[in-house]
Amino acid sequence: MKLLRGIARRFVASWFIAEGIGVVRHPEPHAELAAPFAERLSGATGLPDSPAAMVRTAGAGLAAAGAAIALGVVPRLAGASAAIVLGVVAEAGYPFWSERDPERRREVLAGFLTRVALTGAALLIATDTSARDARRLAAVRRAPRKA
Numbered sequence: 001m002k003l004l005r006g007i008a009r010r011f012v013a014s015w016f017i018a019e020g021i022g023v024v025r026h027p028e029p030h031a032e033l034a035a036p037f038a039e040r041l042s043g044a045t046g047l048p049d050s051p052a053a054m055v056r057t058a059g060a061g062l063a064a065a066g067a068a069i070a071l072g073v074v075p076r077l078a079g080a081s082a083a084i085v086l087g088v089v090a091e092a093g094y095p096f097w098s099e100r101d102p103e104r105r106r107e108v109l110a111g112f113l114t115r116v117a118l119t120g121a122a123l124l125i126a127t128d129t130s131a132r133d134a135r136r137l138a139a140v141r142r143a144p145r146k147a
Contacts, residue, residue, distance in 0.1 A: 005130060006072075012121045013070035016082055020063025027055040030093060037092035061085050069125055079125030086122060090115035 023030055031051035042049035062085045068078035094112035099105035 002130070005128070009072075009075065009125060010070050012118070012125065013066040015118065016066025016069065016122075017063050020059045020061070020066060023059030024056050024063065027052045027059065030055040030059075033093040037088075058085050058089060065122075076126050076128065079122045079128075083119050083122035083126055086115050086119040090119060 031054075034051040034055050038049050038051040038054045041054070062082060065078040065082035065085070069075050069082070090112055094108050094115060096105050096109040096112050099108050
């Protein structure tokens, strides 16, 4: 099970890394979708309202989270970070509910559901305590037994 869990984490992480790098390199298509969200967020937080900068930042965060998950460096924190980024991206970038054209609505819904599914995978990574549990069990096994 441990081997399978490690392989599955790396599969999920590979998508995070590839998607994040792709967004950093080519933010334009994503920036158009994020423009209304960037305006709302900048008004609430006082951050610059540049959709391209916001999209690049989200892409970099997603790639960094994916790399951390793949390498096993703070995987729970990285999973939580990826879940936050993907949750925001799903809501802001794939508003299928506002699409009128049925064909376009199906495309946007597919993108939305992909991000929701990957948010679920990131949440599973964020809540996985198997390594910690294995260390605890090993410590109990090594502890001297009372007679």
